[in-house]
Amino acid sequence: MSSHLDELYQEVILDHSRNPRNYHKLEGATRVIEGNNPLCGDQVTVYIKMDGDRIADVTFQGSGCAISKAAASLMTANLKGKTRAEARHLFEEYLRMVTTGKVDPDMSQKLIAFAGVHQFPARVKCAVLPWRAVVNALGDDPPAAPVSTE
Amino acid sequence: MTANMCNASAASQDLDLESVRGDFPALDQQVHGHPLIYLDNAATSQKPRAVLEAMQRYYERDNSNVHRGIHELSNRATTGYEGARERAARFINAGRAEDIVFTRGTTEGINLAAQAWGRRRLGAGDVILLTEMEHHSNLVPWQLVARQTGARLEFVPVTGDEGLLDLDRLDACLSSRVRLFAFTHVSNTLGTVNPAAELCREARRRGIPTLVDAAQSAGHMPVDVQSLGCDFLAFSGHKICGPTGIGVLFGRPERWAEMDPYQGGGEMILSVGYEASTWKEPPHMFEAGTPNIAGAIGLHAAMDYLDRLGRGRIFEHDQALGEYARERLSTLPGIRILGPPRGRAGLVSFHLRDVHAHDVVTMADHYGLALRGGHHCNQPLMRKLGLDSTVRASFYFYNRLSEVDRLVEVLGIIQQYFNRGAA
Structure with missing residues (x-):
């Protein structure tokens, strides 16, 4: 097995894709947003419960590849308790990491598993889809339309 | 060794596979340190040297604009372009070169028929009959024209995973409200070869014109518009060893006569005034602007190339690979294979439990x-079958049985990889 592929499919990613965390509908969600990748059919629905400016809880459901599922699972684990500004900052650092491979020193260990994605440009969208959905949902005026990678 | 394998071996020998492969520069390369095994032919085929050289020759010696010029190069370009039209007519046994319109590809051919014919001929309450297995390119153009005209779409059902049209329902589907029946010859997802001649005959008996999407068939089997009995037939150059950006729409003369222009501009006009214009007869009426001359010339070379090999032999080879692949793939645990068990085209689409297609x-x-x-x-269709995605391996005459073996071997490795550490 090429080590290149092992960088993409890290153990933590395979684990979260097989056993996604926070994988359920969220009762009392204050925001629900759908994300689609029309090229491959990946689909994710993210449920967010806000407590003032803070994300009290976030969960998801959907279907997709190992990368998109693990990305959504690890995203929910990392966003709980964050303020909107913190969540947006984390997204920006995450996006930089999966597109360039550059890792912010403060990046959570588990999210670093996605640094290898930058070597697979066709798969960046998979890693980013659930994040885009959340960042859109965190806007002051969340969009009614689903978020698309295109 | 199974009967299928024997057939495939025989077909490969007939085709002199190794010499054929030598004609395709792109096949001879390493990808990520392994020899390329190209199994995405339903998306686009590779190009033989003869096609690349024909286009290069045109640009180096004959490059000019067609139809308008009087100088030597323009004459040569016009001869080359119109020669390609005659070649395309022979390729599908159209009666006249004038029944061939060059397009950008199958998609544009269908859009042309939908807009130039459908918009004029369809009205509220009319039905455009399609099937549930159509590619978006033979669905969305009809959705657009339905919205413009008030017509509605109906669909011949697909039976399920075996992916056949439910022909028991055909009679009911071909109701008196149907104004056009458009269907794919070969499904790009299921590998189903539809009984196109029978479908056209049933429609014709009821006075319903037909459009055949031949994107997956034209380069893979003998296609004869007269024996099919269709009114329109569309295909792309790039899937049949030709360049991208060129395709063919065949139409019967009586259908062309019912149509408005598709696009306006140069090339398609007879005389132009500030307020109104008149246009040429088909096919030029549908070819506004400078056409893809080099593309048509490349397509000409591709059609020559395929007919030298023989599309009958190509189909045998494709089918043998498709059936061999289906048989070998069925040994993998947790695999769900779409499409008919027998008589499929050279492509296999499947879903692996536990590993997503991507x-x-x-x-x-x-x-x-x-x-x-x-x-x-x-x-x-995927939604109907309860799938969000499948993996597809699609073959052409330059693929080997050993490449199918390698496919199955690699899929086994992938399954093991994704199941590592899993309970």
Whole structure:
């Protein structure tokens, strides 16, 4: 097995894709947003419960590849308790990491598993889809339309 | 060794596979340290040297604009372009070269028919009959024209995973409200070869014109518009060893006569005034602007190339590979294979339990295998089958049985990889 592929499919990613965390509908969600990748059919629905400016809880459901599922699972684990500004900052650092491979020193260990994605440009969208959905949902005026990678 | 394998071996020998492969520069390369195994032919085929050289020759010696010029190069370009039209007519046994319109590809051909014919001929309450297995390119153009005219779409059902049209329902589907029946000859997702001649005959008996999407068939089997009995037939150059950006729409003379222009501009006009214009007869009426001359010339070379090999032999080879692949793939645990067990075209679409199609394709790529993963521009059908994506391996005459063996081997490695550490 090429080590290149092992960088993409890290153990933590395979684990979260097989056993996604926070994988359920969220009762009392204050925001629900759908994300689609029309090229491959990946689909994710993210449920967010806000407590003032803070994300009290976030969960998801959907279907997709190992990368998109693990990305959504690890995203929910990392966003709980964050303020909107913190969540947006984390997204920006995450996006930089999966597109360039550059890792912010403060990046959570588990999210670093996605640094290898930058070597697979066709798969960046998979890693980013659930994040885009959340960042859109965190806007002051969340969009009614689903978020698309295109 | 199975009967299928014997057939495939015989077909390969007939084709002199190794010499044929030598004609395709792109096949001879390493991808991620492995020899390329190109199994994405339903998306686009590779190009033989003869096609590349014909286009190069045109640009180096004959490049000019067609139809308008009087000088030598323009004459040569016009001869080349119109020669390609005659060649395309022979390729599908159209009676007249004038019944061939050059397009950008199958998609544009269908859009042309939908807009130039459908918009004029369809009205509120009319039905455009399609099938549930259409590529988006033979669905969305009809949705657009339905919205413009008030017509509505109906669909011949697909039976399920075996992917056949439910012909018992055909009679009821071909109701008196149907104004056009458009269907694919070969499904790009299921590998089903539809009984196109029978479908055209049933429609014709009821006075319903037909459009055949031949994107997956024209380069893979003998296609004869007269024996099919269709009114329109569309295909692309790039899937049949030709360049991208060129395709063919065949139409019967009586259908052309019912049509408005598709686009306006140069090339298609007789005389132009500030307020109004008149235009040429078909096919030029449908070819506004400078056409893809080099593309038509490349397509000419591709059609020559395919007919030298023989599309009958190509089909035998494709089918043998498709059936062999289906048989070998069925040994993998947790695999769900779409499409008919027998009589399929040279493509196999499948779903692996526990590994998503995208992950399969990414990993296979690192073994030099070019596959396709996704919904294959067939979202409604995938939804009906309860799938979000499949992996597709699609073959052409230059593929070997040993490449199918390698595919199965690599899929086994991928399954093991994704199951590592799993309970």
